[in-house]
Amino acid sequence: MRAGTANEILSDIDAVRGRTRRALHPIWFANLVTGVFFVGATIVSAVASGPTAPIVYLAVGIPVGLGLIVAHAVRVERELGAEARALDPSLGVVAAIFGGIAVVNALTSGDLRRVAWMYPVAIGWTIMAWLYRHPPLAVIAVALAVVAAALAIAAPADAGLWGQLALGVLLVAAGLYGRWRARS
């Protein structure tokens, strides 16, 4: 067999796998839900006078958000006629993002800590962009890293909240763009 033919077959395999992966994981919906969640979390944190409201928001918002994502994935699988594997690599990336946030929080302090968490998230989204061949996620990652750098330099009083709001808005934008792409 010629190397050119082998290369062509590998490209075809990659294309088929990529299409299946994207079809089984409509990542735009997860982006939209998590984006709305982060925007909501920012608003609640900014408006609330004590810690109760943000804690209640997290306690209710996280299971509701996850439930929506899972329910949507199940519906998509039923309509498609294909089921995703239980152990998806994206779960590993999400776990690594949380691990990365814990590490940077332990290694940083003061103003830097308030924005450092954005870097593991940016790296995680870059990996997701490659995994799902979904360029908007790479755009989010770069934009998030730029916002984190700007916040680290400007060091406003609510740097953490501004970072959270930026993440939320970027995710909502990527979700809406992904939805438009999926339906057009």
Next chain:
Amino acid sequence: MTHPALRLDDTVHQRVRLGILAVLAEARRADFAYLREALSLTDGNLSRHLGVLEDAGLVEIEKRFEGRRPRTWVQATKAGRAAFAEEVAALRELVARADDAARTAPPRPGRAT
């Protein structure tokens, strides 16, 4: 060491069958209609290739009724996933060898004019 071309398995290497295994490498299982659409095949063509893969023990086919609707689910077996991974590895090695050979080959003398 065996040349990668000799490690290519005829059962797996056929384009349609490779496509079926590529889909099933990403999905836990897929139904007949999904495979047909994803790979742009006719019913007969897909059935024939699924039969070959099933006979080789590379996929499992389950036919059942969901409500009143008959549905055929296809799932790669452990052997099927391993065979697919081996096929991809052999193809990658083949490409890498060709790239190495091209890099280390002495430059061709220019044609005299």
